[in-house]
Amino acid sequence: MPTIAALVPGRRRGTPDADPVLRAYLNEQLAAATGLAEQLRRAAALDVLAGERTTLLRVRREVAADRAALRTAMRRLGASTDWAVVGVGWLSAHAGRVAPLLHRLPVLDRVAGVLPTAHPARAAVVEALLALEDVLGGLHRRAVAARLLGELVAVQELRGDWTSGVRGLADRARRQQEEVEAAHRRCAAPLVTPG
Template sequence: MERSTTPFGTPRLLGIYLNDHLAGATGGVELLRRAARAQRGRSRGPQLAELAEEVASDRAALQQIMADLGIPVQRAKTALGWLAEKAGRLKLNGHLLSRSPLSDVLDLEMMRLGVEGKTSCWRSLRAIADTDSRLDTARLDGLLQRAGRQAEVLEALRTAAAVETFGSPRD
């Protein structure tokens, strides 16, 4: 099978892959911002607001990486990421018209999964950075480090929300 490339010499599949991650990042930023607003005035609020800004910055970094690689942004796919986050709000969580405590747990789990996906993207880019001078290895190392910290913060928040929502585990 012939390998298809963009006009800039970047494999077409990398463009699809990065646009998929950009769509996910778009949904992730929206989810984090919504969660931060929902937690305003509570202990998780400031951490979620900070994470939302970091993930927005990570999304911008991905857009810059795509530009550096000559990969065009597929706006329709990005819009689908935004729409998917909105549709994700329509889940059966035990409350019809108000936010359920279960929403906190599920949202934090989704955010955690999103950071794991983003980490995989940064790792993939880091792996090819050794053979592609358009990729900044130091920048990717920094993004990987930040994603690791984000995963730790989200896991602590998720665990606390689970205990708060479901109660302490019984022996």
């Protein structure tokens, strides 16, 4: 009867199961990448970010490709996917849809002294800035984790086509972070410009 390792596609026969701590860490990163893709989709859908939509959707496609590279690395390292952890990441990203609604509650508006009816465009800018900051947090986390994964591959002297994709994750995340930061600066201009 074939072993589990032999049945997992892309996993070399005889590859030992990953350290449970490494497996848990990689699954957390996979869940974070899943949530990041949802955050990017949500940010790209905001009307005030229409000028940034192409960039945000391209970064989302790249994050999806990088997520696939992470899943390949996990298989090669013997770390199975914990779908419960990934599902919680997906759900938490969808729960983020509630945050903009909270910003519109009349009680919070009175406490903060904000009248959204008087400045709807500026209120939309705030919503977009918060969405972009969520994305930036996810991109920063991904860059740090990708650097660690690249070091893991290098230290273990792993070889194969899949390792080049892993080694490039940190550079791609850093570049994506710079692009989204530039979008954030452009979006913030109405708040910092008197008027």
